[in-house]
Amino acid sequence: MRHLMSPLDFSVDELDRLLDLADDIEKNPARYAHTCDGKKLATCFYEPSTRTRLSFEAAMLNLGGSVLGFSSADSSSAAKGESVSDTIRVISCYADICAMRHPKEGAPLVASQKSLIPVINAGDGGHQHPTQTLTDLLTIRSLKGTLGSLTIGLCGDLKFGRTVHSLINALIRYPDIRFVLISPEELRIPSYIREDVLAANNVPFTEVERLDEAMPQLDILYMTRVQKERFFNEEDYVRLKNYYILTKSMMELAKEDMLVLHPLPRVNEISVEVDDDPRAAYFRQAQYGVYVRMALILTLLEIDVSKPQTERNLPC
Numbered sequence: 001m002r003h004l005m006s007p008l009d010f011s012v013d014e015l016d017r018l019l020d021l022a023d024d025i026e027k028n029p030a031r032y033a034h035t036c037d038g039k040k041l042a043t044c045f046y047e048p049s050t051r052t053r054l055s056f057e058a059a060m061l062n063l064g065g066s067v068l069g070f071s072s073a074d075s076s077s078a079a080k081g082e083s084v085s086d087t088i089r090v091i092s093c094y095a096d097i098c099a100m101r102h103p104k105e106g107a108p109l110v111a112s113q114k115s116l117i118p119v120i121n122a123g124d125g126g127h128q129h130p131t132q133t134l135t136d137l138l139t140i141r142s143l144k145g146t147l148g149s150l151t152i153g154l155c156g157d158l159k160f161g162r163t164v165h166s167l168i169n170a171l172i173r174y175p176d177i178r179f180v181l182i183s184p185e186e187l188r189i190p191s192y193i194r195e196d197v198l199a200a201n202n203v204p205f206t207e208v209e210r211l212d213e214a215m216p217q218l219d220i221l222y223m224t225r226v227q228k229e230r231f232f233n234e235e236d237y238v239r240l241k242n243y244y245i246l247t248k249s250m251m252e253l254a255k256e257d258m259l260v261l262h263p264l265p266r267v268n269e270i271s272v273e274v275d276d277d278p279r280a281a282y283f284r285q286a287q288y289g290v291y292v293r294m295a296l297i298l299t300l301l302e303i304d305v306s307k308p309q310t311e312r313n314l315p316c
Contacts, residue, residue, distance in 0.1 A: 002300055003112040003119045007133045007170040015137065015170075021305075022138050022288070022295040029062065035298060035305055036065035042095035043069035044087065044111075045122070046102045051264055051286055052122050052131065056099045059293035068095060085114045092116035097301055099131075118300040123162060132263050133166040134296065135289040140220060142288065143259055143281060148175040153214050155182040156224035156244055156269060158189040163263040164224060165193055172203045179205040180214045184243050187226070211244050215253040221246070223262045223269050223282075248273045261285055 003009070010018065025032050041060040045053050049071070057067045084102065088111040091098050097118045100108045105125035112119040123129045141147050152171065154164050158181055168189075171177050179198065181189050188194075188207065198205050208214055215221070223246055245268055246260065262270060262282040274280050298305060 001118055003115070003121075004130055004296065004300065005109050005112065005119075005121045006128050007130045007137075007166055009130070012173050015134075018134065018295050018299055019138050019141055019292070021298065022134075022291040023142065025294050026142075026288075026291045032063055032294065032298075032305065034064040035303055036060060036063035036301070039063075039065040039097070039301065040095040041065060041067050041069075041297065042091045042098040043067060043071070043122075044091060044098055044100045045069065045071050046073040046100075046107075047123070049101055049122070051289060052101065052129075053099075055286070055289040056120075056122065056131075056293050058290050059297055062290065063294055063297060065096075065297075084111050087111070088115045088119065097297060120296065120300070125162065127162055128166045129162040129263070130166055131289070131293055131296065132163045133170045134292045135285060136163070136167050136222070136261060136263075137170060138292045139261060139281060139285040139288045140259070143284070144219070147171070148177065150176075150219045151178045151180065151217055152220040152222060153180040153182055153211075153218040154189075154222050154224070155211055155214075155246075157187050157226045158183045158224070159187045161224045164189070164222070167222065168193060168197060172197065172201050177203060179203065180218065181205055181207045182209070182211050182214050182244070183207075184209060187243075211246070212250055212253060215250060215258075216255070218254065218258055221254070221258060221260050223260065223266070225262075225265065225267055225269060242268050244269055246270045246274055248277070251277055251279065254279070 041056065043053050043056055053071060060067050084107050088098065092115055095117060098115065099120045099122045100111055101122040102108060102124050105127035108119055108121035108124050121128055121130055137147060158164050248271065251274060258279055259281045260279055264282060264286060
């Protein structure tokens with residue numbers, strides 16, 4: 001039994017096979033419509049979510065399975081003081097696989113150590129968001145045709161942005177990747193990412209503060225939201241929340257084939273006038289999230305989609 005806590009839990013070959021499966025799901029949805037008949041996904045979300053929770057639910061429903069769970073800690077026994085370890089022991093009695101989001105870093109890992117079913121980290125604090133990374137990889141590969149030889153600009157909240165941290169860890173395993181880290185001083189990438197991931201692996205990167213200066217060299221611009229929920233000081237959030245706003249005029253500085261990605265939700269960091277630009281890929285990115293989560297569910301449940309439904313060895 002496998003869990004997914006980090007994008008590094010899969011080798012590059014395994015990631016490629018997962019993305020190939022997601023690509024086939026996109027092209028042939030009917031082939032997968034009953035692959036999870038009788039299976040249940042538990043969505044245990046201790047934090048608010050729209051895309052991640054609903055895309056997981058859509059993924060399981062598209063596979064023919066069903067969904068149960070909760071969408072906030074207040075609507076679970078966590079409000080009564082139940083531990084994550086006890087919760088997952090109970091969930092293991094009801095479901096075949098679990099997606100967990102939690103504000104505390106490492107909570108899904110703790111759950112995986114006590115679980116009788118596969119656990120997927122759907123975001124833990126400011127640490128990791130591996131299924132968003134799988135979504136990002138599928139989006140880039142589908143629209144760019146490759147995951148190598150790219151200059152990627154990461155802009156905004158690089159300190160608390162778990163999507164950024166996961167994406168860096170995943171992309172450094174592909175050839176000729178270069179990063180431009182665009183942030184104010186207060187939201188720079190954490191030192192453990194800068195030193196232990198980028199520098200330690202000899203990955204080229206630069207750190208800049210001005211987005212307009214970085215635009216012409218980018219193949220991908222990955223915008224992020226300044227996350228109010230990660231700030232302890234309201235004044236700091238107010239001062240930084242509109243530090244970067246991607247506008248139509250700024251897009252004129254970019255390459256004709258540059259892609260703009262965003263894990264969403266956005267607040268003010270991308271002007272709505274950019275939505276009509278063909279390079280704006282963030283809503284397509286959200287759709288790719290369903291395909292990749294369908295592929296992940298099938299992979300962790302070890303369902304052999306090449307076999308007829310009656311011949312599959314589906315684990316209990």
